[in-house]
Amino acid sequence: MNRSTRVLNLKPSPTLAVGAKANELRAQGHKILNLSLGEPDFPTPEPIRQAGQKAIEQGKTKYTPVAGIPELREAIAAFYHRHKGLNYNASNIVVSTGAKQSLYNAIMSVVNDGDEVIIPTPYWVSYTTQVELAGGTPVLVHSKMEDNYQLDLDALEASFTSKTKMLLLNSPxxxxxxxxxxxxxxxxxxxxxxxxxxxxxxxxxxxxLFYGDQTPVNPLDVEPSLRDRTILVNGFSKAYAMTGWRIGYIVAPKPIVKASIALQGAITSGTNAPTQYAALRALDESLNSTIQDMRETFRERLACMKETFGKLPRTTFSNPEGAFYMMVDFSRWLGTKTPSGNRLTNGVEMATYLLEEGHVAGVPGEAFGAPGTIRFAYSTNQETIQQAAKAIQNALEQLSE
Ligand SMILES: Cc1ncc(COP(=O)(O)O)c(C=O)c1O
Structure with a gap:
């Protein structure tokens, strides 16, 4: 039986091999120093958990409107007003099962077969997949580690064509x-x-989640006239440590809201009801300091990353200022030989070697359009970061020319 070309065209993730190897090593009883995960290690803050439990106990377990419960949509609009000074209301918001679904709704609402979508690299792996599922063509615009992965504005400008339908930015x-x-x-x-x-x-x-002087801004923040064609995607997974609750949202012009509701209504309907009540609690201002505390912990971990990974020979990294990731460039090690005689030729092989030899898990940059690099997440404690840097150093020292 043949499966759809849409599904057959989905590319296997280059991270799968590393993930499978990590599982194999764990099954053999090894402790893996895991710097591969895109999720905070903190538990969801207690008031948020309690709000979810209370919703279940109060029987708030039925279908909700496709776009989300009105209270949450209003709270999101109020949050955007507080944090960004933007005036939206509940009718500009669609709540979905994770920001991933919000993005998919947005892309599917706009992109037709053959449309081009400009995506700066390195990029989050789902962007290109979702654009391709919508029939669009990703147009990648490269940014470099030596520019601290800032946008290459000339290359970006040159990438617009008559087929360009969308630009997708992610900052932090x-x-x-x-x-x-x-x-x-x-x-x-x-x-x-x-x-x-x-x-x-x-x-x-x-x-x-930002640690520099500058509060992150996007083009809409600096140019309000873009409002009618800007779709803001956001969610609760990262800043509120709510990855498994699965909730995200868009803040968007009405035609996109309408299209997203139609699409989501056809596939998943409203997001899990108790999760929506938990998210409502998350937006309460009384939780601000809890969220700040998590951010401060990430800031300290970033300093620890820079200090410990800064000692690794023949590697470089950029100066990250947000999220909880750091890309490390191992390209000067490519071509060297492992103790078992294998030559390392790319980031996937390097990540696999560091996992086998040092038991450190990172994600090869090939997954994000940045070959020769590895992404390490500091969504884990400082002790693990320190041990990982040491283990990587030991593994590198065993490589020969
Ligand atoms: C850049 C980016 N966007 C969106 C998401 C999706 O988040 P979620 O679906 O958990 O809300 C992630 C998760 O890793 C991400 O890194």
Whole structure:
């Protein structure tokens, strides 16, 4: 029996091999120093958990409106007003089963067969997959570690064509931790003004996790006239440690809201009801300090990453300012030989070697369009980070020319 070409065209993730190896080593009783996960290690804060439990006990376990319960949509609008000074209301918001679904709704609402979607690299792996599922073509615009993974504005400008339908930005960025400068967002806004038919998606899921001086901004923050064609994507997984609750949302113009409701109504309907009540509690201002505490812990871990990974020979990394990831460039080690005589030729092989030899798990940059690098997540404690850096150093020292 043949399966659909849509499904057959889905590319296997380059991370699968590393993940399978990690499981194999765990099954053999090895402790894995896991710096591969895109999720905070903190438990969901107690008041949020309690709100979810209370919702279950109170019988709030029925279908909800497809776009989400009105109280939550209103709270999201109020949150955007508080944090960004943006005036939206509940009718601009659709709550979904994770920001991943929000993104999918947004992309499916806009992209037709043959449309081009501009995506800066390195990029979160689901972007290209979702664009391709919608029949679109990802157009990748490379940014470099030596530019701290800031946007290459000339390359970006040159990537617009008559087929461009959408630009997809993510700052703070997964996998690089880059926070785009305000000046670059102004430049992007100017570019978009020259292409009035192009939609903008800002995946702002890490916008509360930043450690530099600058609060993250997107082109809409600096150019309000983009509002009618900007779709803001956000969620609760990262800043509120709610990955498994599965809840995210878009803040968008009404036509996109309408399209997202139609699409979501056809596939999943409203998001899990107790989760929506938990998210409502998460947005309560009384939780601000809890969220800040988690951010401060990430800030300390980033300092620990820079200090410990800074000692690794023949490697470089950028200066991440947000999210909880750091990309480390191992390209100067490619071509060296492992103790068992294998030559390392790419980031996947390097990540596999570090896992086998050092029991450190990272995600090879090949998954994000950044070959020769490995993404390490500091969503884990400082002791694990320190042990991982040591183990990587030992493993590197065993490589020969
Ligand atoms: C950049 C980015 N966007 C969106 C998501 C999706 O988050 P969720 O579906 O858990 O809300 C993730 C999760 O890893 C991410 O890294």
């Amino acid at each position: 960025n997964n996998p690089t931790g880059a926070v785009y400068t305000k000046e670059s967002m102004q430049a992007v806004a100017e570019m978009l003004k020259k292409h009035p038919e192009v939609w903008l998606i800002c995946d702002d899921i890490y916008d509360q």
